[in-house]
Amino acid sequence: MAGARHRSGATLISSPRRIGLLGGSFNPAHGGHRQISLFVAKALGLDEVWWLVSPGNPLKPKAGMAPLPARFASAMAQSRRAPIRVSAVERELGTRYTVDSLAALRRRYNKRAFVWIMGADNLAQFHQWHRWRDIARAMPIAVIARPGYDGEAIVAPAMAWLGRFRRPLAAMRRPEGWSAPSLVLLRFDPDSRSATAIRQADPGWADRLESASLRDGVTHRPLGGGRQGPMHSGRTGTSA
Numbered sequence: 001m002a003g004a005r006h007r008s009g010a011t012l013i014s015s016p017r018r019i020g021l022l023g024g025s026f027n028p029a030h031g032g033h034r035q036i037s038l039f040v041a042k043a044l045g046l047d048e049v050w051w052l053v054s055p056g057n058p059l060k061p062k063a064g065m066a067p068l069p070a071r072f073a074s075a076m077a078q079s080r081r082a083p084i085r086v087s088a089v090e091r092e093l094g095t096r097y098t099v100d101s102l103a104a105l106r107r108r109y110n111k112r113a114f115v116w117i118m119g120a121d122n123l124a125q126f127h128q129w130h131r132w133r134d135i136a137r138a139m140p141i142a143v144i145a146r147p148g149y150d151g152e153a154i155v156a157p158a159m160a161w162l163g164r165f166r167r168p169l170a171a172m173r174r175p176e177g178w179s180a181p182s183l184v185l186l187r188f189d190p191d192s193r194s195a196t197a198i199r200q201a202d203p204g205w206a207d208r209l210e211s212a213s214l215r216d217g218v219t220h221r222p223l224g225g226g227r228q229g230p231m232h233s234g235r236t237g238t239s240a
């Protein structure tokens with residue numbers, strides 16, 4: 001945590017930047033991702049949300065998963081003019097399991113305070129994630145209500161353990177509330193958008209996206225591996 005000397009001689013302690021991490025397949029990204037990110041940022045007083053475009057969810061089949069550059073390009077399009085950075089840092093780190101990605105991110109960005117964000121559908125199967133308790137020990141978790149999943153989420157097998165760390169929103173807004181494990185359940189305007197519905201309605205969505213010249217919003221490195229064509233590059237929000 002950074003400290004600065006005040007004229008009076010007292011040391012002013014500045015709070016670390018608060019970052020929400022929304023990991024996802026983004027196959028493709030949609031308005032629901034944007035909406036929940038903006039809601040959580042406001043509710044928890046976040047400085048930014050980082051969208052971690054996954055090289056591949058370990059629990060999802062490869063079939064039907066668009067290439068990473070296309071998913072990344074869709075995320076760039078959905079996050080425009082919002083305090084959201086789109087990153088494929090997991091590919092760079094060589095991590096696929098969230099527990100490993102979060103450990104690496106905490107080491108690399110050790111001046112940031114992170115919170116893991118996920119929809120209620122993921123809470124329902126959280127107990128199947130690799131070393132899921134260690135994810136909860138690494139940083140607070142914010143779960144967003146999602147139409148069709150809320151009943152399942154509250155009786156999720158992981159809740160037998162995670163439920164005892166449930167905190168009210170007010171506690172999470174205080175800096176000391178960011179201890180882990182902590183779980184906050186958030187309910188905003190329900191958003192029924194899903195990537196599944198978009199793929200069903202528009203199976204060719206990935207073919208229309210130009211994914212050359214993409215640049216990682218967190219590491220600022222070129223993404224590479226895309227087709228040639230005009231696609232906006234760079235980042236949204238402020239500098240990492």
Ligand SMILES: Nc1ncnc2c1ncn2[C@@H]1O[C@H](COP(=O)(O)OP(=O)(O)OP(=O)(O)O)[C@@H](O)[C@H]1O
Pocket residue numbers: 022023024025026027028032033036117118119120121122144145146147191192193194195196197
């Ligand atoms: N409408 C929504 N409401 C709440 N959470 C959402 C919503 N859409 C996505 N999320 C959450 O965002 C994260 C990334 O989601 P993902 O990229 O898998 O999109 P998806 O719409 O859930 O995709 P799919 O339908 O292919 O499973 C997940 O934690 C998911 O629960």
Ligand SMILES: O=C(O)c1ccc[n+]([C@@H]2O[C@H](COP(=O)([O-])O)[C@@H](O)[C@H]2O)c1
Pocket residue numbers: 022023024025026052054056057058059060096097098099122128129130
């Ligand atoms: O680490 C795991 O075991 C694990 C299992 C399932 C999902 N995840 C992560 O959960 C996030 C949401 O995935 P998805 O496909 O539901 O968007 C994404 O970052 C995945 O890598 C992670």
